[in-house]
Amino acid sequence: MAASSSLTLPSLSLNNLPSSLSNAHSRTFHLPLPRSRVFMSVSAGSQVSVVNDALFSDYKPSNAFLFPGQGAQAVGMGKEAQNVPAAALLYKKANDILGYDSTVLSQPAIYVTSLAAVELLRARDGGQQIIDSVDVTCGLSLGEYTALAFAGAFSFEDGLKLVKLRGEAMQDASDAAKSGMVSVIGLDSEKVQQLCDAANQEVPEAEKVQIANYLCPGNYAVSGGLKGVEVLESKAKSFKARMTVRLAVAGAFHTRFMEPAVSRLEAALAATEIRTPRIPVISNVDAQPHADPDTIKKILARQVTSPVQWETTVKTLLNKGLKKSYELGPGKVIAGIIKRVDKGADIENISA
Template sequence: MLFSAFTINTTESTCSSTTMSCSSSTLILPSVVTKNGFRRFSSKQQLDKSRVFMSSISVGSRAAASAVVDDALFADYKPTNAFLFPGQGAQAVGMGVEAQKVPAAAELYKRANEIMGFDLLDICINGPKEKLDSTVLSQPAIYVTSLAAVEMLRAREGGQLIIDSVDVTCGLSLGEYTALAFAGAFSFEDGLKLVKLRGEAMQDAADAAKSAMVSIIGLDSDKVQQLCDAANEEVDEANKVQIANFLCPGNYAVSGGVKGIEAVEAKAKSFKARMTVRLAVAGAFHTSFMNPAVSRLETALGATEIRTPRIPVISNVDAQPHADPDTIKKILASQVTSPVQWETTIKTLLTKGLKKSYELGPGKVIAGIVKRMDRGAEIENIGA
């Protein structure tokens, strides 16, 4: 949701821009770079600050040991190179065309078609736009295209070295699933199944209530909160609004009931907002309006094997990396009702010394946000 020439193309979380008392033991992992580019540590290398806590549970006459990874495993991460993945709103008809020139990237679409039950690539390439923009299709389409971009990078000269150098990753809302897949927390297929269900559950939740989102341009977060407070004084509980996406200074999205959103739009000029843009979304994402989607996500996540990521993956919920698979599941379930903390995420990466980042997938939304926060930041877009 960046603005320079104020070209807005937003949905779930984005807007495009023309610029823009247990004993502990050491966790030991084998060291290889797999064909997927996943880095692991050798048996001769200790994974820094890692701990595995073991607790014994008696079951009849037998005792079973369960390992729980310390969730703070990545707390002291030092970012150097980052992969950043876009969220809903970055989609565009024609994406995926270039990916067909790289066999490994093209293969992802074939595998996706089997899971989706229809030709996802055809919709990515040919549209129609209205169909691709729908929540149920745009989310899996962006997920697949973003991971296809990783394969395109891998295929170019020096690409594998770049992939191996990445030591932190994150994604904007939907993009968090892409980041987790890249970091090896779950397989490509399992991630796509989760994203497919997520899109369907969010669409169904949106259909159950009249809600909307609007982007507020030109105000800081405190002013946007004051604007929300003023709007909420005029509407009933079912129409309350809140900040849903903290994207970057001067660019925040508000979600809530339709009457509340209309009140925000009516009052924005008096708060000296530069402009407001109603977002073409199904409903009030990242608020309690999405509560009906949570239980469905919890069930699906509970049935999915999630592993400790091989590198830190920064959460949208609290702008922190998590290592414990059970915690990651809880975070992902609550993500659809929690405000997106993207501004804090990028600010933290930059403050910690991030040297270069790569935006992988359709559009240049994230590059615009990063440049908005630090004009000197080095970021490269890898499309598909």
């Protein structure tokens, strides 16, 4: 990067899009990065930015945007958004980048539809004011990429390419070893861990299971080898689980089974321009916001093999004083989770 007195963020930033995008394909939007977020040093005649990763550590949330993950998809999603030019343009951009209809595969489809929901909200009376009021964002698994795009950490286009590769890499990892996921309903996390331990005593190392998604009290997803999942399902009733639900996913997401996907993600992330988000984006890996682009890249690569700390994220947001949250995208999974954590939580669905 050539030395200059300020930094600008190139390419498309969804948060600065005007309400009308009829000619957006021929324009580039620049978003200045506040000086307070970047500490500059000069080395060998070039400018190197060093970002304090703890920049957002004392964040105080009031309004949050929450983005869904895989499993929220539904037939017909995005239909309403097609009536809004800015949202329709996102689908066109996505189809041009992917080379196929972006509604075909679930991860790109959810990513695009969730950001289309932002444009749907923007087009409504008072929608821009709501968007401007959002001071924290996060997403469930895949939804973390959507949240980072919304926060300006990378462009819509770059995020879509990452999501496409992520889905392909996770599918290939799933094909390499038979595995699966199951939701355990009605137990606390300690009991679910005991259930996993009991199942793991009866299967070989390659088939073992672990908690992959800490969603909310009474709902935890377990991933592992198919034999381990089957044994866990057979033991669930004896541990007083209300039920188990096998999830319609390709494999054991957020476990070591996804290790083959990590190197491909690392390579793609290394080649992607990632910037300091303009608002805190809470990580699935450690339930913390990160400001340093290199740290964000490392976190995203680790995310596919790390348990999703969604319950901790939600509890932390509420304990820090979150007043209102919005679920943007298909389904109402996140709203249901939020209500399980706090029945009085104020959350609104903005579907597309």
